Amino acid sequence: MRNWLLLSAVTASLIAPHLALKIGGYYEDTHSPPDALLVQESLSAINTGPDIQDSQRGVVRVQGSNQPLTENFLHRAxxxxxxxxxxxxxxxxxxxxxxxxxxxxxxxxxxxxxxxYLVGFQPFKTRELWVPLYTLATRKEYQYDHLQYSGLADIWQTSRQAFFQKRGDCEDHAILLADWLINLGVDARVAMGSYNGEGHAWVVAIVNNQEYLLEATSKRRESSWQAMPLAALAEGYEVEFQFNRHFFWAKRSKEATRKYRGSHWIKKSQFIRG
Known part of the structure; x- marks a missing residue:
């Protein structure tokens, strides 16, 4: 990821960017889990390209506002x-x-x-929560947007596009991972903030009332959910915002936290697709 811009839709004034976002941890592990062959067989059965063009149209209903933020207004601004x-x-x-x-x-x-960007996509059905992260580790390469898109600073991929596009950066990995986990019944969210001072995006997954921090760009090939780190123990991550298919959260203050639920988070808005 890269710089963020704050834009006031009321005054249309632009505040200078304050974060430079890029990749956090990036690892390689050649160990393959025992069920890796099943994942590869599932992948080989999938078409080489998407057959559906997902609509991203919708409106955002903001808490405390009597008018929705529309996509038409967004495009005009x-x-x-x-x-x-x-x-x-x-x-x-x-x-x-x-x-x-x-x-x-x-x-x-x-x-x-x-x-x-979370369009409800899952590449194939599975009951194993480790499969989405393992699939990302084996299938998708990390690459900065400006290298992939001829100098363009920041391009996001939908979850479907992120699966079929061979390369992507941190938010592309995180969007695909979160959307797939949501299909498995997990409360999964894309978190935006920084890792060791550099802008980044990752996934937080809430399973059995435990918060796990999933580094979507990691190339470790984990085959056990027990290997996933608890968010409370993950060092270097500073979250500012989080979102899933429907809601967008922001912290009440700039104070650092490793907890992704609680009174220090405000549910700012709801996205209604259509």
Whole structure:
């Protein structure tokens, strides 16, 4: 990931970027779990490209606001900005509500709400929670957006695109992982913030009332959920925002936390697809 821009939808004023976001941990482990062959067989049965173009249209209903933030307004506001200013993730203020939601530029060169990138996609059915992370480790390569997209600073992939695109950066990995886990019945969210001072995106998954931090860009091939780190023990991660298919959360203060639930989080808005 990369710089974030804060944009007030009321005043249309732009606040300077304050984070430079990029990859955190990136590991390699050649050990294959015993069920790896089953994963490879499932992957080989999938078409080499997506057969569905997912709609990302929708509106955002902001807590404390009587008017929704629409995609049409989003596109008009972004088009009024310079190419450089619109190249990054934007955090939106709406009718006096700060940090109401986020948007980012997709492969179609348009900004879309962050929630809309989780399109309900899973490559194949599985009951094993380790399979999505293992699949990412074996299938998708990490690459910065400016290298993959001819100098463009920041492009997000939907979960479906992230599976079929061979390369992607941290939020592309995290979006696919979170969306797949949600299909498995897990309360999974994409977390945005920094890792060791560098901007980053990762996944938090809540299983049996425990919060796990999943490094979606990790190339370790874990075959046990017990190997996943508890979020409370994960060092170096500073979360600012989190989102799933429907909701967007922001912290009440800038104070650091390793807890992804509780009164220090505010559910800022709801994304309604359609």
């Amino acid at each position: 972004v088009s009024a900005r310079s190419e450089q200013d619109s190249a990054y993730v934007s955090i939106w203020h709406w009718q006096g509500v700060r940090d109401a939601t986020a948007s980012a530029r997709g492969l179609d060169q348009k900004h879309h709400f962050a929630n809309s």
